[in-house]
Amino acid sequence: MAVKIEVGAGGVPHNQILIYGLVGSIILIYLTYLNEVTNTEYFAFFGGLACVAALVWGADTIKHLCSYGLGTGVPSAGMIALGSGVIAALFGATTGVFAPIVAIIVAAIIGAVCGLLANHVVRMDIPVMVVSLTELAVVGAISVLGLIAMVGGTFNFMDLITGTTVVLGFTVQSYGTSVIGGSIVALIFMLAAIAIQHAFNACLGPNEMQDRTLMLAAECGFLSMIPIAVISFAFIAFVPALISLLVSLIGWFYTYMRYIELSKRDAYAWLDAQPILEPKGGA
Amino acid sequence: MEEIIFGIGITALAGALATIAGAAEDTESDIGSQGDPNSQVQLAPQMGYIHRIFNKAIAGEPPAYGLWVALGAGLAWAFMAMQINPILAIVLGSALAVFVQGVYATTAYLGRTASLAKFEQPVYIDILKSMTTVTMAHAFVAIFAAVAMCHLIISALGHPFPLPLLGLVWGIALGAAGSATGNPFYGKERQYQEQKFGAGVPISASGNIVRYAEAGERNSLDNGFFSAKLGGPASGICFGLIVFFELWRTVVFEPIAAGWGAVIVGVVVILIFAIIDRYIEVWARKTFGPYVAPEEASS
Structure with a gap:
């Protein structure tokens, strides 16, 4: 017997979240470009914040898409979002300063094609499928690009495929020690794919509340930033990486505490070491 | 010849x-009722069966473990790039990956349970306190062993993939x-x-999972004990054979x-394995199954 997927009604309209998510994440991802302008690496953490903004939007999109009864489809939605997004993000990265814009356009095309295939070839016939998969692919592209910018300090493709390594006291450039050559992108793919679907996957049910789900999405985003900040110690200077780590930890702690408060608010009862309370109507 | 013997040793x-x-x-x-058992744990309160079982739904197991192991491997790779000794790097990477896993587990339980308030399923906070740590300990063993295996495949057998990708x-x-x-x-x-x-499982029994134990109420630690006895070793043999045969045929x-x-x-x-599996299945049906005709068995 399949579990019926229900979502709570009300809350902020989806289109409003879409606009805030899209504009906010583009602005935040362009703030990492200050690294190139000022020739430092202190602004890398803005990439992670762009990812958080995109994930909040993406979680709300998944909620809309999966309210059409896609129970086990929730994790799959995250996978297809990042699968489309990672291609667009890597293609976009080759275009220099236009990277975020190009990535979003390419992702939207890939997402729309996926949506049309799902609706007309696989015949899933879900009204919001095309729009949702387009949005999800864009979210995936921004997440990947944001986390890449955070770990490497830049979204410039040439800098992402050249790393430096020290051999016998000499610094030499090598592909194997770069962000892409070291397959850190594979890790970013999984981090964002699990983070984007977890918020709705964890909160689905008849008492789902939008503010709690979106707070969890933000928490997942900050949580994903923590390991990325740790890995960024291998690519960018110590102080910028430390700033990234502190921003991630503070953001994660705040959103986690808020999420627990909201869960406490919504729970039927909050018990510690109590026996099973059989329901009043009887089992 | 020496190379092949060395390779087989690494394979073992x-x-x-x-x-x-x-x-x-x-x-x-x-212990977290992830994967197959999850739908029934999630369904039980909706059918009126309030339970004290941990319900941590973090995607399916393959994507979730794809993330944990890739995370452990990615962090280990970064620590090694910072000139940290590989063993220490793998331990630190796995520990950080387990932190992420633990946080995901708690948010999943809180979210799922809070969304079931309509069916009077309370949040038992002691479940989080006692069971999250146990799942994290087991996850650490799994992630550390998997990342160490990947490192071995790369450094000793010369696999061309970078560590995070092989971890994934x-x-x-x-x-x-x-x-x-x-x-x-x-x-x-x-x-x-x-x-x-x-x-x-007939429809009428859906959600009617066992909620009481030998003494008191069943929780997921009892399920951990049970899994360590049967399901765990079976999965271990399965994955061990997969890795062994995969490397052995290559070497x-x-x-x-x-x-x-x-x-x-x-x-x-x-x-060969398909033939063995088929033989075991037919033999088990004949020996243990209470039903003879397959159409009855699938009721």
């Missing part, structure tokens, strides 16, 4: 690590092995041990016919 060691990883992975996921591939395989092999012990049998053996047969030898041996191994 990687297989042993994989066995440990598989056993720990299945125990971890069963083998992590997904690890989750799939545990999900397919170990979970049915808990999801199909233990949750429904009150039903007649082999009877399947021994790759020089034959420009690599095609390894491919052909791989196909032969799959065929």
